[in-house]
Amino acid sequence: MTRRSIVIVGGGISGLAAAWELTGGATGPGANPPRIEVIEAHAQLGGALGTMEFAGRTVDCGADGFLARRPEMVTLVKELGWGDKLEAIGASGASLFLKGRFVPLPQGLILGVPTSAQSIRRLAGLSWRAKAAAYRDQWFPRRFTIGDDVSIGAITRAKLGEEMTYKFIEPMIGGIQAGRVDHLSATSVFPALIAAARRGGSLMKAIAPSSGSMPGPPTFVPTEGPVFFTITGGVGSLIDELRRQLEERGVVIRTDVPVTAIRKTPTGDYPFEVDTPVSTTPASGVIITTPPRVTAGLTRGWKDDLHVLEQVDSAGAVMVTFSIPRGSATLPASGTGVLVPLHTPWTGPDSLMTTALTFLDRKWPSLARNDDHLVRVHLGRSDDTRCSHLGDDELVTRVRAELAFICGSWPPTGEVRVVRWPDALPQYRVGHDELVTKVRSSLPEGIALAGLAYDGVGVPASVGSGRRAAAALMETWTSS
Ligand SMILES: Cc1cc2nc3c(=O)[nH]c(=O)nc-3n(C[C@H](O)[C@H](O)[C@H](O)COP(=O)(O)OP(=O)(O)OC[C@H]3O[C@@H](n4cnc5c(N)ncnc54)[C@H](O)[C@@H]3O)c2cc1C
Numbered sequence: 001m002t003r004r005s006i007v008i009v010g011g012g013i014s015g016l017a018a019a020w021e022l023t024g025g026a027t028g029p030g031a032n033p034p035r036i037e038v039i040e041a042h043a044q045l046g047g048a049l050g051t052m053e054f055a056g057r058t059v060d061c062g063a064d065g066f067l068a069r070r071p072e073m074v075t076l077v078k079e080l081g082w083g084d085k086l087e088a089i090g091a092s093g094a095s096l097f098l099k100g101r102f103v104p105l106p107q108g109l110i111l112g113v114p115t116s117a118q119s120i121r122r123l124a125g126l127s128w129r130a131k132a133a134a135y136r137d138q139w140f141p142r143r144f145t146i147g148d149d150v151s152i153g154a155i156t157r158a159k160l161g162e163e164m165t166y167k168f169i170e171p172m173i174g175g176i177q178a179g180r181v182d183h184l185s186a187t188s189v190f191p192a193l194i195a196a197a198r199r200g201g202s203l204m205k206a207i208a209p210s211s212g213s214m215p216g217p218p219t220f221v222p223t224e225g226p227v228f229f230t231i232t233g234g235v236g237s238l239i240d241e242l243r244r245q246l247e248e249r250g251v252v253i254r255t256d257v258p259v260t261a262i263r264k265t266p267t268g269d270y271p272f273e274v275d276t277p278v279s280t281t282p283a284s285g286v287i288i289t290t291p292p293r294v295t296a297g298l299t300r301g302w303k304d305d306l307h308v309l310e311q312v313d314s315a316g317a318v319m320v321t322f323s324i325p326r327g328s329a330t331l332p333a334s335g336t337g338v339l340v341p342l343h344t345p346w347t348g349p350d351s352l353m354t355t356a357l358t359f360l361d362r363k364w365p366s367l368a369r370n371d372d373h374l375v376r377v378h379l380g381r382s383d384d385t386r387c388s389h390l391g392d393d394e395l396v397t398r399v400r401a402e403l404a405f406i407c408g409s410w411p412p413t414g415e416v417r418v419v420r421w422p423d424a425l426p427q428y429r430v431g432h433d434e435l436v437t438k439v440r441s442s443l444p445e446g447i448a449l450a451g452l453a454y455d456g457v458g459v460p461a462s463v464g465s466g467r468r469a470a471a472a473l474m475e476t477w478t479s480s
Pocket residue numbers: 009010011012013014015039040041042045046047048049062063064065066067257258259260289290291294317319421424425450451452453456457458459460462
C-alpha cells in the first residue's frame with residue numbers, strides 16, 4: 001500500500017497541533033505512520049506565537065497567556081512534558097478608563113455584561129441613565145426577538161442600552177477580537193449571550209452563572225484554580241520544543257516557503273498536490289490553517305465553494321511594549337490592565353488610539369523585577385487602522401503622549417518595542433457560523449480547514465481546532 005502523505009499548510013499553533021495529533025499525540029507514532037510535512041511561509045514557525053528578548057528577559061511578542069479552564073492547550077503542554085512550566089496568572093481584575101480616571105471593573109461581569117444592576121450601582125464614570133437601563137433590564141426587561149444570528153451589539157443595545165454597550169461590553173469583547181460589537185456575531189463569539197437573549201426576560205439574570213448559561217464553547221470546563229496560564233519563558237517558547245519533538249517523530253518542517261496552490265490530481269495514488277515556488281508535494285490529505293483569504297486563493301480554479309472565505313476579513317493589531325522605571329507613571333493600584341473605550345477623547349488630535357494596557361509583570365510573576373514595570377499597549381481595531389499608517393518612531397511618540405494623558409505622566413526614555421500583527425484576527429461577523437458550516441460541508445474528503453478563523457480566537461481554540469481536524473482526517477481513512 002502507498003504510504004499516506006499529509007501536508008499541513010501553515011505552521012501556527014493549529015498546524016503544529018494537527019501534526020502532533022497525526023503523530024499519535026501523547027502516545028507517539030503507531031505502526032505505518034503517514035508522511036507529514038508542515039509548510040510555513042514565514043522564516044519563523046508559530047504564527048501569532050513567538051518570543052522576543054526585551055528589558056533583560058524573554059517576553060512573548062504575540063499571545064502571552066491562555067485560558068486555563070479550557071483543556072486543549074494545558075493538555076498539549078503536559079503531553080510535551082512541559083507541565084512544570086505552566087505559570088498561573090499573578091493578578092486579577094482590571095480597570096476601565098472612564099471620564100479621565102481608572103474605574104475598577106466590578107465582580108461578576110460576563111465578558112463585560114453585568115449579572116445584576118446592583119453590581120454596577122456604585123460604578124463611577126457611568127451615567128445614571130446607564131444604571132437605570134440595567135435596573136430596567138432586571139425588573140422590566142425589554143422584549144427582543146432574534147432570528148438565526150445577530151450582532152452582540154444589537155442584543156446589548158436593545159436590552160442594556162448604548163452606554164453599557166460601548167463603554168463596558170465593547171472594550172472587553174472588542175479587545176479580544178479587535179472588532180466591533182455591532183459587527184461581531186453573537187452565535188460565534190458569545191453563544192451564552194444569544195442563549196440568554198433567546199430565553200427572554202432579563203438578560204442579566206439569564207446570563208448569570210447560576211442560570212446555567214455559561215460563556216464559551218461546549219469545551220469550557222469550570223474548575224477551581226487559575227483562570228489563565230502562561231509558560232515560564234513565554235508561550236511562544238513552546239513552538240521550538242514542539243518543532244523539536246515533531247522532527248524527532250519524523251515530521252518534515254519547512255519554513256520560509258509559501259504554499260502557492262493546492263490542486264486536485266486527476267489520477268494516481270495521491271488525490272492532491274501542494275505547490276510552493278520550489279516544490280510539489282503529493283498528498284492524501286491536506287490540513288489548511290492559513291488565513292481565510294489566503295485559503296480561498298490557494299484552491300482557486302477547482303474549489304470555488306471556498307471563495308466565500310474571501311468575505312471573512314481580518315483586523316490588524318499593534319502592540320507597543322515599554323519597560324518603565326517603577327514610580328514613573330501612575331498605574332491602577334491593582335489588576336492586570338486597563339481597557340479604554342473606543343472614541344475616548346483626549347487632549348491630542350481625534351480620539352485615543354490605545355484600546356488597552358496590560359501589565360505583563362503583574363500578570364506573570366516570572367517577569368517581575370524590583371526596578372521596572374513592563375507595560376504593553378494594544379492598538380488597532382477592524383475599523384481603526386490609524387496605528388498601521390504611522391512608522392514606529394511616530395507611533396511610539398503618539399503612544400507616549402496618550403499614556404501621559406491616561407496615566408498622568410509617562411517617561412520619555414526606557415526600552416520600547418513595536419510589534420505589528422497585520423490581518424491577524426479574523427472577524428466573526430454575523431452569519432459566520434453558517435458560512436463556516438457551509439464551507440466545511442463542501443470540502444472533498446481529504447481536505448480539512450483548521451485554525452482561528454473557524455473555531456474561535458484563542459490559543460486553546462486553535463490547538464483544539466488543529467487536533468480535531470487531524471483526528472477527523474485519520475478517522476475517514478480508518479472507517480473507509
Ligand atoms: C496580537 C495577538 C495577541 C493574541 N493574544 C492572545 C492571548 O493572549 N491569548 C490567547 O489565547 N490568544 C491570543 N491570540 C489569539 C491566538 O494567538 C491565536 O488564536 C492562535 O495563535 C492562532 O493560531 P493559528 O495557527 O490558528 O493561526 P496563525 O497563528 O495565524 O497561523 C497561521 C500560519 O499560516 C501561515 N501562512 C499564511 N499564508 C501561508 C502560505 N501561503 N503558506 C504557508 N503558510 C502560510 C502564517 O505565516 C501563520 O504562521 C492573539 C492573537 C494575536 C494576533
